[in-house]
Amino acid sequence: MPSTPPAPGAASHVLSGRRPVEIVDIGANPIDGEPPYAPLLEQGVARVTGFEPQESAYAELTTREDGAHRYLPYAVGDGAEHTLRLCVESGFASMLEPDRAQLGLLTDFPRMASVTDRIPMATRRLDDITEIEQLDYLKIDIQGGELDVFRHGRRLLARAVAVQTEVGFTRLYEDQPTFADLDLELRAHGFVPHLFVNTKTWPLAPLQWADPLQEQARHLVEADVLYVRDLARLDVLSEDQLHHLGLICDLAYASYGVTLLCIAELVRRGVLDPDSARIFRDQVAVRAQPTPSR
Template identity: 45%
Template structure:
């Protein structure tokens, strides 16, 4: 596992559960000294952190912005930022600094990469192009992708997707979809809740499902475990594991999930069998309702991600891996809520934590649905 941009302020990473179990080895990159010090202080036996900025191997200019989350080796694109609320302030350059970068292919601490997570504010495609040797056998890549050019010359989602498809990957899902508000409109006096304009998302790419025959048995197992544990893609995980042949116990897998799956099984494994497995392992509704809800809300760039990360370190709290936006668009989230509560119970945790900053505007709706919910508000 490689994490490029491992700053702990970015929240609970998708690999946290597997790392805690000791089944993966992590190499993280974090050039910011303060963030690197925090990572070094709390690292476990399977973690290595390097102080390098990953890029094309040449010296780069770092644009240090008013909001640290906007700092990048690309210059903020004021022509675009000025259309929106907040961005003209957050993207204001305070100062610049020169720094050296290393090519991913030249890092001796890494022999190969099964799983890559990367978030470096527009520099992702450069890393891919200078890491093609190390990435040739990679199974999963989670990368931040932009839909509008927040930085000058920034590659967009289409550019990243083109590179991915050319190198044997396909898009699996989009996480953390972020929307921003056009100026001068405000919503309920605030500027942090967008309406429709997508700006960024975390794109998860996997090996093309039409090229699975090129994967070894070990790679199939790794990919299935990552999809199951980190992303909850139980349907694809099951399909991968069935390629293992008679050694794979499908019933045992369904029991481990402990929830109904949106799939149709073959005649040898009718759907009724899956239903029976679920019924025998179903969690009682009263036990589900006993899982306490915690909502981390607030304004953008106020530390909600860091707060959720800190709280998620508790042995009593299970953290949902994405911003659900459950109460923003009138969606039915009952199935996902049940799944997350079941995972909390399976992990021996009595609290479920959800972090969507814009839920600060939905206090009444949340308390109507969860009268005993607890809130952590960052302003």
Template identity: 45%
Template sequence: MPIPADRSFRALTGGAAPRVKVVDIGANPIDADPPYAAMLRAGDAEVVGFEPNRAALALLDARKGPLERYFPHAVGDGARHRLHICQAPGMTSLLEPDPAVLALFHGFPDWGRVLATEEVATRRLDDIPETAGADLLKLDIQGAELMVLQNAEARLRDAVAIQAEVEFLPLYKGQPLFAEVEAFLRARGFMLHRFFPTVSRAVAPMMVNNDPYAALGQLVWADAVFIRDLTRPGALSGRQLLALAAILHDAYGAYDIAFRLLAEQDRRDGGARAGGYLAALQAPLRQAA
């Protein structure tokens, strides 16, 4: 959850954190601001983004700031794939939509209708030099997230946080689901932090208040946030500790974990960051009392 600049991690810690590097795969600005938006506006983050949709890329380029770079590459496994261009741009994917699953919900059969296909060349994240040293990986590419991660072993060694769209039902044929993404990342030293958020839908033919977006109980997808395993702080460098603390504070409001990471860095070098951070967090509460 973004916070005011004067309550940012760098502001509360006297600039203790490095500037965070974000790699955003599928940066199409069709939804609300990304979770790192406040960090970017404050100059506390830089972004390297990828968006093969020409119209979306043009929009990103038109409004980008000095700390943003965007590229037209389709990120994947380095092979050529068929891109399935759907009625709703947000459904376009390297994977083919599954009509049987889409038919469970209102709207999806139309949104996922394939209008055309085209062959595209993909590039492995590890082969794109501009992505080196990424702290936060954000992926929203309609079912191809695991493909990208499987071809980003070097980038995963640097990254401290990952936000990936995951599905609980296979909207696309052969799509890896949340369990497979979680198992892959857990084997590489990451743990699930939270869902940000989860998305549910009412199963057809019932519709709630004539609203195809209304939900009852069926989970469909979520953005899942993964962070480096907190039980293994020794696997992180000092810079990684501080970068993760900044991301968790500014993008996700996880002040407790940010405090823990600062305390670990203080233990290593004898600093006093954690105490100052906690006092700064508590100051508004004391003033309001």
């Protein structure tokens, strides 16, 4: 991917000045709006390579391509041939078969996850994708296929500092790995859970959305969880990794505690000035101020 010049103001961040944060987004379907890493791209401190095998979603993504955005139509997984199940709602598309019994517990899920087409599809192992030279930050949401990606991406994940993954608490698909499986795998890679980005609960059938009881009749379905490198072992991270972890947690998640820990470690090593933590706090305070109206 060609180099991207920093955006105006990007150089002012206390952790800027290193190579761009290399983001990989697996399951980049834009149905959920702006991704959490959008501020990193806006500040000119990151680049993203996204993967989306659904033709319509991929076509939409390619309209955004520029020096900081690149998209590829690959299905990422275990490297084997599978069948992509397309569903009424595109967000339910999966290599796994929907679990009708589990879906039936949740209002309207059987309709939304109804399979409309089955497409034979080859998958590629993350470690085998030559277009990815660096991976600092992985965002992944592929409806039950996350574990295969982690198991076949050990080389690239070894240098990553953050992973946002969707985790399931309810098995919406047959043989779907759940939160426990993904948590064990990511811990084996050296990551620990840092925060819940969001959680999804849903009314239990037969309650409908108009039912006054539906808010008190919800079931935990899934969540997006941010994993980071073990914060008790920041001493083993490289300078680039500390810069990138601090930038990601600040700009993508407003998790300032991690950023301050990274700054403190870089100060300890003599890489940053001793006043860097104060400068960062001042930068956060300025960002929090409302923009003057014209």
